[in-house]
Amino acid sequence: MPIVLGPKGPDYTVIVxxxxxxxxxAADALGRRGVRVVVLEEEPRIAEPWRGRHEKLxxxxxxxxxxxxxxxxxxxxAAFPNKDAIVGYLEDFARARGIRVEFGTAVERIERRGxxxxxxxxxxxxxxxxxxxxxxxxxxxxxxxxxxxATFTGKLVHAADFGTAHDYVGKSVLVVxxxxxxxxxxxxxxxPRPSGCQPGxxxx
Numbered sequence: 470m471p472i473v474l475g476p477k478g479p480d481y482t483v484i485v486x487x488x489x490x491x492x493x494x495a496a497d498a499l500g501r502r503g504v505r506v507v508v509l510e511e512e513p514r515i516a517e518p519w520r521g522r523h524e525k526l527x528x529x530x531x532x533x534x535x536x537x538x539x540x541x542x543x544x545x546x547a548a549f550p551n552k553d554a555i556v557g558y559l560e561d562f563a564r565a566r567g568i569r570v571e572f573g574t575a576v577e578r579i580e581r582r583g584x585x586x587x588x589x590x591x592x593x594x595x596x597x598x599x600x601x602x603x604x605x606x607x608x609x610x611x612x613x614x615x616x617x618x619a620t621f622t623g624k625l626v627h628a629a630d631f632g633t634a635h636d637y638v639g640k641s642v643l644v645v646x647x648x649x650x651x652x653x654x655x656x657x658x659x660x661p662r663p664s665g666c667q668p669g670x671x672x673x
Contacts, residue, residue, distance in 0.1 A: 482506065484588050484597040486579075488515050488570045490559060492603035494537045497566045508568060509590065511575035515563055516556040518605075523631040526552045537562050 483499055485492045488510035499506045514520070527549040528535050532542040535550070540562050546554050563570060578589040579600055588595045610629040612618075618625070626632075628646075 482597065483599045483601060484509060484595060485601045485603055486576050487603035487605065489603060489605055490537060493559060493563055493568055495601050495603060496568045500566065500568065508570045509574045509576055510570050510572050513572050515570065516559045519552045519556050522552050522629065524633055528555065540565060
């Protein structure tokens with residue numbers, strides 16, 4: 470199938486795909502060294518995935534270890550910032566550092582061309598000597614294809630779509646997994662028995 474190029478856009482030294490923490494930090498480090506860089510983000514705002522998470526979500530690392538280079542979290546921020554604090558911080562970082570972000574720009578394909586790359590978006594084709602993919606390892610929620618999943622009559626919810634604790638009041642809930650997502654989603658759920666992360670065994 471032949472490659473159909475979109476309208477030719479400007480040339481950059483570096484294109485960063487993704488305006489999350491990693492993408493913003495990379496763009497800032499390059500910009501401070503005089504490198505011409507642009508960040509492409511398919512969402513309409515910075516930190517859009519954080520905005521859609523459940524209301525009690527916080528970082529699982531201390532704010533002192535989670536700040537981007539050169540900009541600390543504001544005074545009085547909780548030790549483990551909640552999602553609203555994270556969104557505000559990332560917006561402040563991009564604004565303070567003058568990082569150029571092209572919102573609503575979904576990258577469909579990147580292609581090697583000579584000594585550089587072509588980055589195909591829905592609107593145009595950009596060229597760059599280097600491309601940094603900073604879209605996140607766990608950007609898309611994934612649920613295992615368990616036996617019986619198709620015939621399960623209850624509600625199957627990924628942690629990314631947890632909602633609020635009130636959605637589960639009075640219901641019988643089985644949480645699969647014992648990682649950070651389990652701690653953040655089970656802690657706010659009202660229960661007459663001890664809640665939170667408890668050691669246990671997962672039956673396969």
